Amino acid sequence: MTMMLLTAPILLPLLFMVVLILTRKRLLFQQVFSLAASLTLTFVSAWLLITVRQEGIATLQMGMWPAPYGITLVADLLSGIMLVTTSFVALVVMVYSPGFIDRERQTAGYYPLVFGLLMGVNGAFITGDIFNMYVWYEVMLTSSFVLIALGGSAEQLRGSVKYVTISFVASIFFVSAIGIMYGQAGTLNMADLASKMRGWEEMPYMNGALMLFFIAFSVKSALFPFFFWLPASYHTPPVAITALFAGTLTKVGIYTLFRFYSLFVVQDVLFWKVFLLVVAGLTMSVGVLMAASQFDIRKILSFHIISQVGYMVMGLAVFTTHAVAAAIYFTVHNMLSKTNTFLAGGLVYQRSGSYDLKYLGGLYKARPLLALLFFIPAMSLAGIPPLPGFFGKFLLIRGGFLSGDYVITAVAILVGLFTLFSMVKIWNEAYWKKQPDDCPPAGKVGRPALAATTLLAVAVILLGLFAGPVMEVAHEASLQLTNPEIYIRAVLDH
Amino acid sequence: MLLLLAILIGVLYGSAVYLLLRRNIFKLVLGLIFLGHATNLLLFVASGLTRGYPAFIRNVAGETRQMADPLPQALILTAIVIGLGVTAFALVMVYRFYSVTQTVDLDELSENE
Numbered sequence: 001m002t003m004m005l006l007t008a009p010i011l012l013p014l015l016f017m018v019v020l021i022l023t024r025k026r027l028l029f030q031q032v033f034s035l036a037a038s039l040t041l042t043f044v045s046a047w048l049l050i051t052v053r054q055e056g057i058a059t060l061q062m063g064m065w066p067a068p069y070g071i072t073l074v075a076d077l078l079s080g081i082m083l084v085t086t087s088f089v090a091l092v093v094m095v096y097s098p099g100f101i102d103r104e105r106q107t108a109g110y111y112p113l114v115f116g117l118l119m120g121v122n123g124a125f126i127t128g129d130i131f132n133m134y135v136w137y138e139v140m141l142t143s144s145f146v147l148i149a150l151g152g153s154a155e156q157l158r159g160s161v162k163y164v165t166i167s168f169v170a171s172i173f174f175v176s177a178i179g180i181m182y183g184q185a186g187t188l189n190m191a192d193l194a195s196k197m198r199g200w201e202e203m204p205y206m207n208g209a210l211m212l213f214f215i216a217f218s219v220k221s222a223l224f225p226f227f228f229w230l231p232a233s234y235h236t237p238p239v240a241i242t243a244l245f246a247g248t249l250t251k252v253g254i255y256t257l258f259r260f261y262s263l264f265v266v267q268d269v270l271f272w273k274v275f276l277l278v279v280a281g282l283t284m285s286v287g288v289l290m291a292a293s294q295f296d297i298r299k300i301l302s303f304h305i306i307s308q309v310g311y312m313v314m315g316l317a318v319f320t321t322h323a324v325a326a327a328i329y330f331t332v333h334n335m336l337s338k339t340n341t342f343l344a345g346g347l348v349y350q351r352s353g354s355y356d357l358k359y360l361g362g363l364y365k366a367r368p369l370l371a372l373l374f375f376i377p378a379m380s381l382a383g384i385p386p387l388p389g390f391f392g393k394f395l396l397i398r399g400g401f402l403s404g405d406y407v408i409t410a411v412a413i414l415v416g417l418f419t420l421f422s423m424v425k426i427w428n429e430a431y432w433k434k435q436p437d438d439c440p441p442a443g444k445v446g447r448p449a450l451a452a453t454t455l456l457a458v459a460v461i462l463l464g465l466f467a468g469p470v471m472e473v474a475h476e477a478s479l480q481l482t483n484p485e486i487y488i489r490a491v492l493d494h
Numbered sequence: 495m496l497l498l499l500a501i502l503i504g505v506l507y508g509s510a511v512y513l514l515l516r517r518n519i520f521k522l523v524l525g526l527i528f529l530g531h532a533t534n535l536l537l538f539v540a541s542g543l544t545r546g547y548p549a550f551i552r553n554v555a556g557e558t559r560q561m562a563d564p565l566p567q568a569l570i571l572t573a574i575v576i577g578l579g580v581t582a583f584a585l586v587m588v589y590r591f592y593s594v595t596q597t598v599d600l601d602e603l604s605e606n607e
Contacts, residue, residue: 135576138576138579138580142579142583145587146583149587149590153594154595157587157590157591157594158595160587161519161522161587161588161591161600164587165526168526168584169514171580172533175533175537175573176533176537178537178569179536179537179538179541179569180536182540182541183540183541183542188565
């Protein structure tokens with residue numbers, strides 16, 4: 001049973017992808033099938049999360065090779081939470097896509113690529129082997145390369161040149177770190193490596209290897225100072241693809257940072273903590289300040305991805321049970337709210353034919369529903385109660401205070417204010433101000449897109465209303481992360 | 495041998511960075527290829543060199559022979575394949591880029607934005 005459940009998040013997307021490639025030209029079938037497929041994936045992930053919560057960390061040794069020799073698949077609560085959130089985001093994007101992405105792109109392989117992306121993302125979430133994680137990263141990245149370039153407009157190609165180059169360079173950092181790590185420790189199984197590192201007195205090259213890992217993952221998750229590629233490329237493809245990237249791709253980097261920090265930072269803990277706190281603070285503030293100067297909705301939101309990632313790293317750097325739990329909750333909230341704001345931005349585009357705030361206006365009067373659908377996730381990101389962003393930020397700041405990291409906490413509060421400012425900016429410009437005269441003619445908003453955005457907005461509200469139970473799961477996940485021995489024993493003793 | 499490989503890796507990394515910083519987009523792809531090769535060699539060297547022995551031994555009781563570590567070789571094979579895929583994609587992308595924008599200059603690219 002465990003075997004099926006643990007391999008399903010990888011094998012199911014592969015299967016779906018094959019089916020979708022074979023039926024590439026049949027548009028209606030593709031749309032219906034990928035909807036059903038992503039629904040299945042969400043249920044399977046939820047089932048896995050429930051199983052892990054009841055029975056503890058699930059492990060599977062592939063090919064029956066005992067732990068440090070073969071590839072181990074591991075699902076702890078953090079993996080489960082990320083899997084569920086990712087597949088839910090994918091489900092919503094699948095509902096959103098049919099009316100939004102043009103027919104040409106849809107039949108050119110959009111659907112199979114999305115499932116290729118999901119296979120990579122899910123694989124990265126449940127693998128217990130560093131090199132295997134690199135392979136899943138590449139699966140995910142290759143799919144995202146094609147997705148970002150799909151359609152081949154000049155703007156997209158400009159974006160993808162930057163995206164492909166920076167992603168490849170980051171992968172190179174990743175592989176180099178793996179090589180050095182293997183040369184030092186002679187193992188690539190994450191649990192085995194972690195237990196070996198705890199037994200050693202001196203590890204001369206370990207900090208170097210860890211720093212290479214850190215650079216690789218901070219490029220992927222757009223941390224300071226490696227974030228410039230994100231706002232330069234994320235806004236180029238159709239907004240459904242951007243939303244999918246915003247909800248899943250950058251968060252894989254964050255997941256890996258959590259995993260690696262919990263398992264491998266045993267030496268020079270103080271250095272790593274201060275280092276990550278500084279990075280988190282700069283990421284938050286630079287992201288939000290750069291967002292304030294933008295006038296394109298997608299660019300404002302892209303810069304906000306960066307700023308929000310800073311909060312997650314802050315929770316990780318504080319590394320108390322409370323702070324990590326808050327960071328996990330915040331990550332889930334961010335995946336949902338962020339995707340939701342992008343989808344709402346897409347609706348604005350469908351209605352008004354532009355993302356540029358200068359040419360937008362009067363949407364609150366014309367389409368109150370669109371305004372509401374943007375208002376909910378935007379206020380959630382800004383941290384207004386009772387939406388999940390408030391609880392996430394509140395708990396993070398509380399965690400920071402409790403552990404005595406006052407500077408980063410002050411930065412987090414300030415950045416929260418600025419976030420509110422730029423969300424209000426979009427709101428004022430696009431929804432409240434009078435419609436400018438040179439506004440493009442009004443278009444029609446697709447029903448499926450509207451339904452998808454509503455679904456996600458409802459999910460955001462529910463995440464806020466049921467913050468207690470969700471926080472409980474996050475807390476258990478955080479207990480597993482802050483006590484890595486549980487993870488190590490679960491892998492090595494099986 | 496180790497020293498020679500170390501120098502080679504350094505030269506490859508150096509040329510890769512130089513090529514990546516050029517304005518010509520085809521040189522950018524060349525830089526990516528060099529970067530991939532340098533890293534494959536790094537994997538090879540970092541995990542220790544064993545000369546003159548195969549990466550496997552016969553399973554005969556009592557026979558102990560020195561063997562080369564097979565894992566880095568497997569890792570490099572995987573990395574080469576992935577690198578090939580990415581390079582193929584990058585080449586097609588760059589070609590498309592050229593045929594759409596009629597330029598290979600990255601500076602003109604940013605001016606158009």
